[in-house]
Amino acid sequence: MERKRRFQTRQQYAEEKAKSSKFDRLNKNLNILIAIVAIAIVVTLAIILSNDSVPKDQAEPKEKNEHVVSKEQQSNEDQTSGDQTNAGSTDVNDEDDENVTEETTDVVENTILPSVDPIVDEVQVNSAWAAYPTEQTGEHVSTFESGHIDYEEKLKAVFSVLDLQQENSIVLRVKNNGSANTAIAVVTSMDKTEMYRVSIEWIDGEGWKPTRLEVLNSVVGAY
Structure with a gap:
């Protein structure tokens, strides 16, 4: 046990x-x-x-x-x-x-100049205006006869400073402007809404040169 x-x-x-x-x-x-x-x-x-x-x-x-x-x-x-x-x-x-x-x-x-003329609205002169080239030879003689070369060159010089075309304008008068070498022309548009008076002078060997442009309000008394 x-x-x-x-x-x-x-x-x-x-x-x-x-x-x-x-x-x-x-x-x-x-x-x-x-x-x-x-x-x-x-x-x-x-x-x-x-x-x-x-x-x-x-x-x-x-x-x-x-x-x-x-x-x-x-x-x-x-x-x-x-x-x-x-x-x-x-x-x-x-x-x-x-x-x-x-x-x-x-x-x-x-240049714009004032004017005392009541029919003139504005006067313009421009030193850049040039003479219209002449085809005349010999001694110059100023003529106001339509068709003459001198007269036609006067008109060419006038319209060279205008916006008008010669064939669409009315030439009222072109005359002597105090001497044989100066002239003045009055022209208008066909509807006479544009009226101008242009002074020109003869430059020997060059031709007719614009010297003064007048913008008119009337042609009464302009020539």
Whole structure:
């Protein structure tokens, strides 16, 4: 009986020891797993923190560089735009200067004078008026005979300063204007809405030259 009891005691002890050994192995394995997981977590966090810090530091200078390049490009574009604008302004100013010059020239050449004659609305003189080229040779003789070369050249000189065409106008009078080398003519449009009095003078070797244009409001008393 005693022997049997000892045997049961030894068997229980062996079982408890086996259980204890198994528990220790499980506990050891669990600790190892926990340690591995902890190391993995630490490594993962280190990698994440490293990735977050390094690219950020590297990215900022790149953005700054891009910003600087963008400013330089904008500056170049602004300068190019300004140059084009200045060039356009220069061209416009040149055109304006040319127009002013032309207008000034016109004002200098074509002068409007006042008149005390009640039938005269406006008097014009122009230094640019030229003599109508003559075909006459020899000594000049002023003539008021229709069809004569001198008379026809008088009319050519008169109409050279008018907007009227000779064939569509009425020549009311052509006469001496105080000397053999001067003449004056009164002409109107066919409907008599336009009326003019033109003074001319003879230039030796050149022909008859207009010297004065009067815009009339009436032909009564004009000749």
